[in-house]
Amino acid sequence: MDKIRLLPHLIIAGIGALWALPLYVLTIGALKPLSEVLTTPVYVPSTNIDLTTLFRVAGELAPVLLNTALVVIPTALGAAFIGSLGAYALWRATTKLKDVLLVVVAVATYLPYQSAVVPLARFMTERGLFDTLYGIALGLLIFFIPFATLMMLIFITAIPRSVVEAAEIDGAGEMLIFAKAVLPLLGPAFTSVATYLTISGWNNFFIPLALSRTYNNHITLKVFSYVGQSGNLYNEMFSAALIASLPPLLLFIALGRYFIRGLLVLGSGGK
Template identity: 30%
Template sequence: MSTTTSAPPSAAPLGESSPLASRGRGAPGTRPTPVGRTLRYLAILLGVLFVLIPVYVLVITSFKTGGDASPARAWALPHTWTLENWQRAWTALAPALGRTLSLVIPSTIISSVLGCLNGFVLSRWRFPGADIVFTLILFGMFLPYQAVMIPLLQLVLATEIPNGIPSLILLHVVFGIPITTLIFRNYFETIPHELIEAATVDGAGMLRTFSSVALPIAIPGFVVVGIWQFTSAWNDFLFAVFFSTPRNGPVTLALNNLANGALLTDYGVSMAGALLASLPTLVVYVLLSRYFIAGLMSGSVKG
């Protein structure tokens, strides 16, 4: 009695019918069609135009003469290009720009250093109540400034801190600690525990471990909090209104006075002043944006 055995089915060649091949190339329909790509590019273009149209009006108005800068000709190019608006805006805002630099640089550095220290301790030192302390620090991020402005003003006056830049530095440092602590804590959580354990085995204490191990690799975190704190302090207006005057306050307060004084007569000066006031933050972000994104991503994934 003979038995007939069927030959095993031959493996499908890695060609058209191979599941592995189709999986490697991508299943049919996963690649965007030309119509889909066109619609995607159109959506991106519309988004860019939506953002840049106000910038276009801002820029061209800053180069118009007084009679040419009017709502009726907001979209038209200047009849006569002039730099007088920029000169007048610079004369009015230059002292305030210098005061703002003296505000944002120390407040950014101090709040970043304190946030770095807090973040390292809260991420590596599990002392009793660490989670409660961290929660209380984060609670400062959710306090509406308007709700605490009156008692905060009374507190600053009671401490006799000079009005203007000194009081603003203190406020931006205090209110910047919660966000800087959060960013650095998340960043230090991504550091391998083996590095900290190796430093401990070598006899390093917490301060030595922080200065020799954690701090040298925390540059991405400093870039993130530096950009964040710089832009927050530079663009602040609420604290400036309550704790300074146009003579000793930052550029946002001086820009508000410039716009109020020129709003009905000369739009060009207001637009030039707005561009001057926003230029430092724009330069900082353009130069450091790639490091800002890299720093955010490095603190978002554990590994």
């Protein structure tokens, strides 16, 4: 019986070790001096920790990290808010087109980036937004809004309709009901969706690549720029990857309990 109980813990520990292995290689590789980079395998720890490369790469990435934050955070918050409005409108809708609109939102949510990248890039070019932070923000927003709407619609079904009915009896209009009665109850949901979209936008590579000529508009592009054509200094690549991964990791640690609370609401199905 003890062995049966021990088995799940061993499986979890094994999965954790597999997950930690790339992080281990990434960390020790970022701390190696150039002499060891050229002579030792990536998985062998350094005998002489060197922070020079890490600090130099951090200085190179600092403006790009700022650009990425200025794009991703407002985009995630805006998409979550617009998605909340869209979800509320669909939740309250009585028209026969409601099911059609739901299908459209679902299709848009799972639309591959590749299917829209050419018209999207042309749209940005014609309006002078190509290779700009505004263009990347708009591109992310276009793809994020359907997902946010679908997720917020699932969350919003957990709200008792009696809350809305009570506000209607008091004579409140739709926007006032949304702002005063519905949106405050969507706090965990809003945080979960905004956190997910922030991390997703931070890690997105394809949209910034399709809408940029340079590497300085998004952190994933800048990290990719450390991949050389003739050879790679993996301590530079690992340093860039390690630094780029810290902001979303710290964000999740800071807001993790709210994210999980939102997922619990989603899993409860409004019960």
